[in-house]
Amino acid sequence: xxxxxxxxxxxxxxxxxxxxxxxxxxxxxxxxxxxxxxxxxxxxxxxxxxxxxxxxxxxxxxxxxxxxxxxxxxxxxxxxxxxxxxxxxxxxxxxxxxxxxxxxxxxxxxxxxxxxxxxxxxxxxxxxxxxxxxxxxxxxxxxxxxxxxxxxxxxxxxxxxxxxxxxxxxxxxxxxxxxxxxxxxxxxxxxxxxxxxxxxxxxxxxxxxxxxxxxxxxxxxxxxxxxxxxxxxxxxxxxxxxxxxxxxxxxxxxxxxxxxxxxxxxxxxxxxxxxxxxxxxxxxxxxxxxxxxxxxxxxxxxxxxxxxxxxxxxxxxxxxxxxxxxxxxxxxxxxxxxxxxxxxxxxxxxxxxxxxxxxxxxxxxxxxxxxxxxxxxxxxxxxxxxxxxxxxxxxxxxxxxxxxxxxxxxxxxxxxxxxxxxxxxxxxxxxxxxxxxxxxxxxxxxxxxxxxxxxxxxxxxxxxxxxxxxxxxxxxxxxxxxxxxxxxxxxxxxxxxxxxxxxxxxx
RNA sequence: GCGCCUCUAGCUCAACGGCAGAGCAACGGACUCUUAAUCCGCAGGUUUCGGGUUCGAAUCCCGAGGGGCGCACCA
Numbered sequence: 001x002x003x004x005x006x007x008x009x010x011x012x013x014x015x016x017x018x019x020x021x022x023x024x025x026x027x028x029x030x031x032x033x034x035x036x037x038x039x040x041x042x043x044x045x046x047x048x049x050x051x052x053x054x055x056x057x058x059x060x061x062x063x064x065x066x067x068x069x070x071x072x073x074x075x076x077x078x079x080x081x082x083x084x085x086x087x088x089x090x091x092x093x094x095x096x097x098x099x100x101x102x103x104x105x106x107x108x109x110x111x112x113x114x115x116x117x118x119x120x121x122x123x124x125x126x127x128x129x130x131x132x133x134x135x136x137x138x139x140x141x142x143x144x145x146x147x148x149x150x151x152x153x154x155x156x157x158x159x160x161x162x163x164x165x166x167x168x169x170x171x172x173x174x175x176x177x178x179x180x181x182x183x184x185x186x187x188x189x190x191x192x193x194x195x196x197x198x199x200x201x202x203x204x205x206x207x208x209x210x211x212x213x214x215x216x217x218x219x220x221x222x223x224x225x226x227x228x229x230x231x232x233x234x235x236x237x238x239x240x241x242x243x244x245x246x247x248x249x250x251x252x253x254x255x256x257x258x259x260x261x262x263x264x265x266x267x268x269x270x271x272x273x274x275x276x277x278x279x280x281x282x283x284x285x286x287x288x289x290x291x292x293x294x295x296x297x298x299x300x301x302x303x304x305x306x307x308x309x310x311x312x313x314x315x316x317x318x319x320x321x322x323x324x325x326x327x328x329x330x331x332x333x334x335x336x337x338x339x340x341x342x343x344x345x346x347x348x349x350x351x352x353x354x355x356x357x358x359x360x361x362x363x364x365x366x367x368x369x370x371x372x373x374x375x376x377x378x379x380x381x382x383x384x385x386x387x388x389x390x391x392x393x394x395x396x397x398x399x400x401x402x403x404x405x406x407x408x409x410x411x412x413x414x415x416x417x418x419x420x421x422x423x424x425x426x427x428x429x430x431x432x433x434x435x436x437x438x439x440x441x442x443x444x445x446x447x448x449x450x451x452x453x454x455x456x457x458x459x460x461x462x463x464x465x466x467x468x469x470x471x472x473x474x475x476x477x478x479x480x481x482x483x484x485x486x487x488x489x490x491x492x493x494x495x496x497x498x499x500x501x502x503x504x505x506x507x
Numbered sequence: 508g509c510g511c512c513u514c515u516a517g518c519u520c521a522a523c524g525g526c527a528g529a530g531c532a533a534c535g536g537a538c539u540c541u542u543a544a545u546c547c548g549c550a551g552g553u554u555u556c557g558g559g560u561u562c563g564a565a566u567c568c569c570g571a572g573g574g575g576c577g578c579a580c581c582a
Contacts, residue, residue: 017551018517021533063540078542085539102539119532133540156518156531158543163514165574177518221581266581267508276582361579422582478582491575502573 021153028116029149035112039149044124047071051094053129054137062135065128070139072097073124073147075176076117078157086114090125090139091176098138099125105142113144119157120150120176168499181494187306188483188495192259194305195279195479198298204255204281209244211237211261217458218242218400221264224274237263242400242474245282246429247464249472257281259479270491271421274500277479282429286473287402288412291426292389295416295475296323299387299423299482306486313488314419317385325387325416330376333390337379344369344394344409351375365449369394369409384417393427399439399455401427418485426475433465 029039048070057066074092081087084103089096101114105127113123127141155161155177167174167181174181196206214233216223218240228235241260248256259279268274279298283290303310303321310321335341340354344367351371355362360378362371372394380390391414395403398411413427430436440457447454483495493499 017533020551021517024533080541080544081538082541082544083538085541087541087544089542098542100540104539132542134542136540136542138540153517153532156520158531159519162519163574165514166518168574219582262582264581267579269581270576272581278582425582476582481582504573 018153022151025118025149025151025153028118029146029151032112032116032146032149037109037112037146039116039146041145041147044073044145044147045071046073046124049094050074050090050092050097053097053139054095057129057131057137060131060135060137062131063133064131065140066130068129069126070129071124071126072139074122075150076119076121076123077154077176079117079119087138088117090123098132098136099127099141100130100132100138101141101144105140107143110141110144113146116146116149117144118150118153120152120154121146122148122150164493165501168493168501169504171497184483184487184489184494185497187487190306191302191483191486192277192479194302195298195477196259197305198301199257199279199281202255202294204257204283205253207245207248207253207256207258209238209241209248209258209260211263213238215456215458216240217456217461218244219262219264220455222266224263224265239264240278240476241280242476243458243461245280246469246472246474247461249282249284250464250467250469254284254470255282268500270493271481273480273492273496275496276492279477279479280474281476282472282474284470284472287428287471288391288414288426288473291424291428291473291475292327292391292414292416294473295389295424295426295477296325296387298477299416302482303486312485314385314485315490317419319419319485320386321418325389327389327391327414330372330380330390330392331410333380334372334375337383338375342368342372342375344372344396365446365451367394367396369396373397381417381422382420384420387416387418387423389414389416398427399443400430400436402430402432403435421481422478423481423485424475424477426473429469429472429474431465431469431472433462436462436465 032039050072053070072090072092074090076088077091077096078089079086086101088099088101090099106114124145124147125139125141126143127139130138130140132138155173160178161167161174199206212228212235214235216236216239219242221239223236223239226235226237238260239262241258245256245258257279259277261275262278263275265274266272281294283294300321300323312319312321331342338354338358342351342354346368348368348371351368352362355371355375358375358379360375362374376390393411393413395409395411398413401411401413404410404412411427415422416424430439443454444457480492480495484490484492487495489495
């Protein structure tokens, strides 16, 4: 082959296949503009939506004309051409509807738009609501406007977008191409709306507390750090809203909640995201039992509103969320399973022996209470399928919880477990400032001994307690996990719209 | 952080040491009841990147990058 011919084809190819597809669409857009039709008009008046039309007319016999004129707007998701007749599937947020575009009926403007039409374009259409000869509800289109010309080719209309990387990085494409993805996020936002409604109906006030904090507290986790220029101070991103919310209860807000984005600078996996959402609620004059009641009703309300059933699937198994949920004492249950009656006051050797017998790893410095909690995590938690409250948790791992009146080594604290995962953590709040100081001191001591999990003392919080925190019940719900449960997906990234990923390079 | 897997056309996937292919999307054409429309034609590639082995590499080896999954930490 002569040199110059080779060069020419290389120049042609250097444009790239994707660029060629985009240029083609650009050309169509420019053709429209040249014909005096704005490919990006400012607005469009629609009279109805695909969903409303289906509600109004589904069940109609084939080949009917309703006489109803309608204007619809949406994205072209499929086209089936038959020469002088084209079937288009139009998608709006409410669903999809078929358009019948007949050459004999359409306007001149419509003809130009059809000429320039590609999958993915946003269009506005007008016509009569009819059913096709096959009985599908359709709009017999007489006019079309381009509302926004899409320049990039859409993913495969049958397989959608599969590659997880692209699905997370270009969530907009995932959403427009994959109905399953839309389903999951619809559940998410319905559930969150339901939680908010439920809390408001219960008389809780929704509040906002700082995300940028001088010292991240209220949980045990490594924070993200940033710098505040104006004050020239180091700030942490919140790991939990707990301490600020309790200060609001001190201030007289008897029922408060916050839907809080929390940030933890820790491992990322199927169940953990650096950025995640929690609902924390505090109710004056209640204790941890009220927390269990609240958690149960809250989750049931969210399930009802988002999926309309108490049956969910988690991997291979089917779970039943129907209340009431059993409440099991941790030490009793542990005895049932291991055959050993353990207590935080037991010598560590005794508890370690049980750990050894159940493949539960531990560190040298752990107390009996901490070991018991670890046994719960490794031995009991995996047994959980349907929801179960586990209450009575060692005080050693509960520095912000009130101790039990009859057994000061135990906290009046519970966790709600479903499908081998923790969903809610709640307790009677510790409101004795001096005991809180002791707890913080003990945590500091642990930190000094090298325990990376120790909680830093928060003097402002202690001062607040000194003004008087009423008896208070507090709970925290992991919203992402709840959405995973309700939607039946197994990766937390599938319930977060834009999960954290390494930045793309656009070179 | 450590281990394993993965990356091929815009999308979904083949080819697994011997000429890089298909379907969808695109482009040209036929078609007024399809719905994964069909039919004919045409085009589309630095096989993620960089090295190496080989007569020959998408394929084997080494390294880098993206992503996924385990383990550890955590909710």
